Amino acid sequence: MPEEVDWVEKRTGSPESCFALALALKGFQKMARFPSPDEIPEVVIDHVRRCLELPEDAGRTMAPPASAKAHRKLVRQRQGVTHDVLGCRFGVDRSTVTRAIHQIRPLLAERGCSITAGRRLRTLADVVSHLGSSGQEAILDATGIRVRRPAAGAPERDRFISGKAG
Known part of the structure; x- marks a missing residue:
């Protein structure tokens, strides 16, 4: 350790x-x-x-x-749970994985595989509770995109969360 x-x-x-x-x-x-x-x-x-x-x-x-x-x-x-790793696993570029994820989300939403707007499920218990006893199944995107953050101590570092400035 x-x-x-x-x-x-x-x-x-x-x-x-x-x-x-x-x-x-x-x-x-x-x-x-x-x-x-x-x-x-x-x-x-x-x-x-x-x-x-x-x-x-x-x-x-x-x-x-x-x-x-x-x-x-x-x-x-x-x-190592990133779009880069998934790309390597499936023999495609990271951008292909990212693009595929962005394309599949609306298709899943059209078929009822979505979460109510504004609803945040932060834990597995939240997901299970949200699904309830209806027998619904869930598909979880547990991947991330590697993003460079500003160096420690840099003034703009505090604005970076998940690679998005602002």
């Missing part, structure tokens, strides 16, 4: 953010998804806390939504 600690510390600005990113990374590595805070075993939290050399009272704090979104993107990129 020393290499992971270094990776996490270089991408965060506070101990709380460092802890949240490390927990997101470990959760994704072990569960292949981003678990909710109450799903993370205490033994994992203690292990991450010790590796980061945080005090014993450092608890499971939720990252603000913008930070959590950035953390998820960073973890996906680190773990």
